[in-house]
Each structure stands twice: as structure tokens, then as C-alpha cells.
Amino acid sequence: MALTNWQQLHGSHFAGSRALVTGGAGFIGSHLTEALLDLGAEVVVIDDLSGGDVVNFADYKERAGDRLRFVEGSILDEALLKELTTSGGGVRYVFHQAALGSVPRSVAEPVKFHQVNATGTLNVLEAARAADVQRVMFAASSSAYGDSEVLPKIETMPALPRSPYAANKVYDECLCRAYACSYGLDTACLRYFNIFGPRQNANSAYAAVIAAFAKDLLANKRPTIFGDGEQSRDFTFVDNAVHANLLAARCTKKIEGEVMNVACGQRVTVNQLAATMAGLYGVPELTPIHQDERAGDVKHSLADLSKIRATIGYEPLVGFEDGLAPTCAWYRETMLG
Ligand SMILES: NC(=O)c1ccc[n+]([C@@H]2O[C@H](COP(=O)([O-])OP(=O)(O)OC[C@H]3O[C@@H](n4cnc5c(N)ncnc54)[C@H](O)[C@@H]3O)[C@@H](O)[C@H]2O)c1
Numbered sequence: 130m131a132l133t134n135w136q137q138l139h140g141s142h143f144a145g146s147r148a149l150v151t152g153g154a155g156f157i158g159s160h161l162t163e164a165l166l167d168l169g170a171e172v173v174v175i176d177d178l179s180g181g182d183v184v185n186f187a188d189y190k191e192r193a194g195d196r197l198r199f200v201e202g203s204i205l206d207e208a209l210l211k212e213l214t215t216s217g218g219g220v221r222y223v224f225h226q227a228a229l230g231s232v233p234r235s236v237a238e239p240v241k242f243h244q245v246n247a248t249g250t251l252n253v254l255e256a257a258r259a260a261d262v263q264r265v266m267f268a269a270s271s272s273a274y275g276d277s278e279v280l281p282k283i284e285t286m287p288a289l290p291r292s293p294y295a296a297n298k299v300y301d302e303c304l305c306r307a308y309a310c311s312y313g314l315d316t317a318c319l320r321y322f323n324i325f326g327p328r329q330n331a332n333s334a335y336a337a338v339i340a341a342f343a344k345d346l347l348a349n350k351r352p353t354i355f356g357d358g359e360q361s362r363d364f365t366f367v368d369n370a371v372h373a374n375l376l377a378a379r380c381t382k383k384i385e386g387e388v389m390n391v392a393c394g395q396r397v398t399v400n401q402l403a404a405t406m407a408g409l410y411g412v413p414e415l416t417p418i419h420q421d422e423r424a425g426d427v428k429h430s431l432a433d434l435s436k437i438r439a440t441i442g443y444e445p446l447v448g449f450e451d452g453l454a455p456t457c458a459w460y461r462e463t464m465l466g
Contacts, residue, residue: 132455133368133446137163139375144169148378149213149220149448151204151253154181156329157321157370159270160231162186162222164288164371166193173213173220177203185328204249207256214260219363222378223257223265225250228297232337232425235294246297254308254316259415264315266374267305268390270298271363271430280396281433284320284388292425306386315376315382317441322392322432326367326452327459328377339364339453344405344461346410356422358400361429363392368450369445376441383442390433393445409457 148165152158154173158181165172167191172322178201191195202209204227228246229235233241250267258267274282275289277281290296331340345352373391377384397405403417439445453461 131160131368131371132452133166133372135167135375138372139168139379141169142325142379143375145260146222147171147173147217147220148222148224149173149175149222150226152181153310154183154185154199155226156185156326157228157289157324157367158224159185159328160326160367161226161299161371161374162197163189164375166196171196171199173194173198175200175204175213177201177207180230180330199255206250209253210252210256211259214256216452219260219262221263221264223253224267224374224378225253228268233423234296234335235292235297236425237441240291242257244291246294247300250301250304254304254314258308258312258314262314264378264384265305266367266377267318269299269302269318269320270295271320271390271392272427272434273299273302273320274427274430276427278429280429281394281431282390283433284390284436287290291427291450296423300348302386302388302396305330309383309386315383316386317380318386318388319373319377319390319391320451321370322338322363322365324365324367324370326456331464333461337408338399338402340455340460342406343457344464346407346412346415347461347464349412349415351415351418352403354399354417354419357419358403358417359398360426361396361398361431361440362450363395363431364397364402365391365393365445366447366456367448368447368452369393372446373437373443374443376443380441387440389437390432390434391437391443392434394432394434396429396431396450397449406457409454410461
């Protein structure tokens with residue numbers, strides 16, 4: 130499924146090592162799990178399936194054999210996390226992807242988001258600390274930058290969360306840094322910018338924009354844009370996020386909770402996105418319908434990649450358009466058969 134040859138980029142680094150992927154049945158987590166398995170790692174996945182689906186393992190479950198262990202459970206279950214980080218000699222890496230992940234839903238359900246995204250992350254760090262894990266990679270979010278008009282976003286800018294979700298993610302970054310400083314548990318905070326690709330859920334009221342547009346266009350419906358559509362995003366194909374995680378895990382120096390942007394470094398407006406996708410599906414007449422802006426949404430987003438380049442040697446692997454075409458094809462295949 131990946132456009133990327135992981136073996137060529139990461140060789141034998143992960144062969145024989147054991148990793149825990151929280152939220153591994155979700156969109157990004159399932160790609161990360163697949164890459165780790167293809168690189169010869171053993172992967173334990175914990176996911177409560179509130180947003181993910183075991184169907185996301187279908188492409189590689191068979192070839193992974195018993196190197197993939199899926200446990201249906203929650204990161205709110207401390208005893209289970211302890212068992213999963215320590216059993217079988219313990220895990221070397223934790224890739225913490227589990228979270229409730231929608232800005233508008235967090236505005237509607239702030240307490241629930243705090244429990245899963247803040248307390249859940251605390252639990253994951255506690256389990257990793259007790260198990261003496263080598264490094265925790267945390268799925269941080271570009272929403273931390275808030276609505277500052279300054280572009281591109283640089284990690285030294287202040288965190289200005291505009292939603293409970295963004296606030297959870299900023300708190301988690303602080304916690305990752307604190308665990309590195311207080312306990313020597315090495316952590317890396319990877320601020321993802323609008324990740325997209327196959328397996329991103331389109332069937333949720335809170336679906337991300339590319340998934341939602343695909344669903345509408347394939348149903349011959351005009352896609353809905355919240356606001357004037359001139360808001361822009363640094364849309365990032367999922368292989369880039371996987372690559373950043375693998376590079377962070379491999380880094381030979383301590384990362385100590387540093388925050389790094391993970392993106393493509395290219396800005397596309399939502400209007401441009403809608404037009405490109407309608408073109409790819411051959412339905413240019415399905416122009417968007419505009420509705421009111423949503424609370425908590427930010428206007429523009431574009432990443433500066435200097436820090437992640439310098440720290441872990443990251444370069445985006447797959448550009449926006451190169452990732453969009455196979456993503457649209459995947460939605461067509463899975464939705465229309
Ligand atoms: N997709 C993006 O553009 C983006 C951007 C910034 C940050 N992130 C972060 O990346 C991570 C992965 O996001 P995704 O897009 O793959 O979303 P996703 O919803 O597909 O994956 C999240 C997974 O976490 C699981 N989960 C939720 N609550 C859980 C709990 N209590 N215990 C165990 N598992 C639980 C869900 O079932 C789901 O499988 C999340 O932390 C998200 O906040 C994503």
C-alpha cells in the first residue's frame with residue numbers, strides 16, 4: 130500500500146526490535162505498523178477501536194504472521210499498558226498515536242477529550258517509563274500554533290491552542306518534555322500537519338477534509354466547505370509521517386521531548402483541493418457548497434521544516450499531488466468496489 134520502499138530507507142534498523150503502537154488500528158497508526166512489520170519488527174498494537182478498525186490490518190496481517198499482536202483495549206487501562214510495554218522482554222519503542230482526533234468534536238466534548246488525550250498520554254508515558262523504553266514518539270499536532278498569521282510555522286513560535294483538542298496536544302508535548310527531563314525517558318514530539326492517505330476514515334461526522342470530499346464526490350454530491358475555502362493547509366501524505374516516526378526512533382542522539390514539524394512544506398487552499406479532487410474524479414461540475422466557518426479551525430497552516438531536517442534528517446518523501454492521486458484512487462476502490 131505504501132508508495133515508499135521502507136527497506137531502502139531504513140534497512141535493517143528495526144529488524145528484530147519490538148514496538149508498541151497505540152492507536153495502531155487507526156489511519157496513521159496502521160501505516161506505521163505496516164512499515165515496522167515490513168522492516169522486520171514485532172509490533173504490539175493497542176486500540177479501543179473507537180475510531181480505528183481492524184480492517185486496516187487487512188493488507189498486511191497475513192504476511193506479518195505472529196509479529197503483529199493486536200490488543201483491543203484503551204490507553205486509559207494502566208494495567209494493560211504495563212503488560213504490553215513489559216511482556217516478552219519489553220518494547221524498545223512506543224509510537225503513541227491513540228487519541229480522539231477532531232477539532233470540532235473536541236469543542237463539543239472537552240472532558241472526554243481531556244481524559245483520552247491528556248490522561249491517556251500520561252498513562253502511556255508512565256508505562257514507558259516503568260518499562261525503560263528507549264524512546265516514545267508522540268503524535269503532536271500543528272493545531273498547537275493556533276491562528277497566528279505568521280507563516281511558515283516555526284517550532285519556536287508560542288503555542289496558541291484554539292480548541293480543547295489543540296490544548297490537549299500542547300499539554301502532551303509539555304509532558305513528553307517533562308518526562309525526558311525528570312526521568313530520562315527520551316521522547317520526540319512530531320507535530321503532524323494535515324496528514325492524508327488511504328485508510329483515513331471518511332465515514333465519520335468529523336472526517337478530515339480529503340476523506341470527506343472523496344466521500345461526497347464519489348456519491349456525486351457537491352462537497353461542503355466551512356468558510357470561504359481560502360483557508361490553506363500543508364497537506365501531508367501519510368508516508369511522510371511514517372518516515373518521520375522511523376527517523377525519530379532511529380536518532381542516535383537524545384531528542385529530549387523536542388517538538389518538530391512534520392509536513393510537506395507546501396500550502397494548498399481548500400478551494401484548490403476541492404477543484405483538484407473533482408478533476409481527479411472527472412466531476413469538475415461538482416463545485417463546493419460553502420457553510421459557516423467552524424469554531425476552533427485555524428485559517429492558514431504551513432510548516433517550516435528546518436528543525437526536523439537538522440535534527441533527524443527528515444525530507445518529505447511524497448509531495449501533495451503525488452499522494453493525492455493514489456489516495457483518491459483508494460477511496461474510489463473501497464467505496465465503489
Ligand atoms: N490525521 C491528521 O492529520 C493528524 C494531524 C495531527 C495529529 N494527528 C494525531 O495523530 C494520531 C493518529 O491520528 P489518525 O489521523 O490516524 O486518527 P485515527 O482516529 O484514525 O487514529 C487514532 C486511533 O486511536 C484510537 N483510540 C482512540 N481513543 C483510544 C483509547 N482510549 N485507547 C486506545 N486507542 C484509542 C482510535 O480507535 C484510532 O484507531 C492522533 O493522535 C492524532 O491526534 C493526526
